[in-house]
Amino acid sequence: MQKTSFWKAGHTPTLFASFFYFDLSFMVWVILGPLAVQIAADIGLTPAQKGLMVATPLLAGALLRIVMGVLVDHLQPKKAGMIGQVVVIGGLTWAWLGNLDTYQSLLSLGLILGVAGAAFAVALPLASRWYPPEHQGTALGIAGAGNSGTAIAALFAPSMAIAFGWQNVFGWCLVPLGVAFIVYMVLAKDAPSAPAPKPLIEYLHILKDKDAWWFMFFYSVTFGGFSGLASSLTIYFHGQYGLSPVMAGYFTAGCVFAGSMVRPLGGRMADRIGGIKTLSIMYIVAAAFLFVASIGLQSEVAAVIVFVGAMLALGTGNGAVFQLVPQRFRKEIGVMTGMVGMAGGIGGFYLASSLGVSKQLTGDYRIGLIIFASLAVVALIGLSSVKTRWRTTWGSAAMTTARI
DSSP: OOOOOHHHHSOHHHHHHHHHHHHHHHHHHTTHHHHHHHHHHHHTOOHHHHHHHHHHHHHHHHHHHHHHHHHHHHHOHHHHHHHHHHHHHHHHHHHHHSOOOSHHHHHHHHHHHHHHHTTHHHHHHHHHTTSOGGGHHHHHHHHHGGGGHHHHHHHHHHHHHHHHOHHHHHHHHHHHHHHHHHHHHHHOOOOTTOOOOOOHHHHGGGGGSHHHHHHHHHHHHHHHHHHHHHHHHHHHHHHHHOOOHHHHHHHHHHHHHHHHHTHHHHHHHHHHHOHHHHHHHHHHHHHHHHHHHHTOOSOHHHHHHHHHHHHHHHHHHHHHHHHHHHHHOSTTHHHHHHHHHHHHHHHHHHHHHHHHHHHHHHSSSHHHHHHHHHHHHHHHHHHHHHHHHHHHTTTSTTTOSSOO
16 A cells, blocks of 8 residues: 655644644743752752752643643644643743742742643644554654753753843743744644544543553653653753753753654654564663663763763654554544653653652762663563564554554
């Protein structure tokens, strides 16, 4: 059967709008991480408090992805995304003009920023519904490359905080968010083949399917590792090697940018050789680099190289997971994106907070990194246990044109 070329198979303006919306939403979702060094110095936060501060948006975004997934199926992706963007813009306006001088106020801001992290549950279904099975990995890889927004935050936020004050950074963020909102409203379009919405109770039925739990676990490792490191590496480079906030931000941006840009490659690779094979390789590579990072490398340059390797593997794995999810749950892609994305956010919350606790209790980050590397090994074992069943049931040639 002849396949339609990727650029003729879907709706390119919507794909671009999904990416741009996702990109800038992720920029503000993790903004507290690159600003954490300056914020902690002004307010006087402990390592554990810093870890929880940067982890709170990850947990809030994780839980809100379920809400956004339901809104996507009931209101359609475009309207759900519009609502989310308005809430984030309002929250950043409060953060800019308000009085953020306590730890509690920063945690409250983290909860609001979680709405930006929930953009994941909108952008991916918005793009996915336009593309056939054989192009899902590529389409969701491109849309999901909005992860690069985390690199933008790491690259610019620390220097802007020095120039204008860290609280005014929230005001500057409103400018690109406003542009993204206009682009989204003009270019994004809901696919005509959207499934009919279901009663809310039916969404819980998906949790009876063990494959849903497997996907949630797999993504909690790949995206959890990516987002947790994206939020924590500025603190890590500053605390471990004494780098200035700006230089630590540059190092973090390099690591995060690597993981963001390979997400489309991960989706493309999964389309070519299969999502299971791609994901298996990436778990091995990620675990190896995270174990190496845990030994506490003497040079910050060596640490950057190791974390870039880990982020490349995790970013590629993110693309591979979302090549598989639409094959198994195409009719439930909205709520499954929310649930799988929730698990990814919870994984990021765990990693970011555990690194702070590890630093406070032991004086270094070793235990947190070792545990997360071990989770990658457990995920590899789990994937090996289900791959035969997947390839002979919903992933068989008789059921889909995609490689599984």
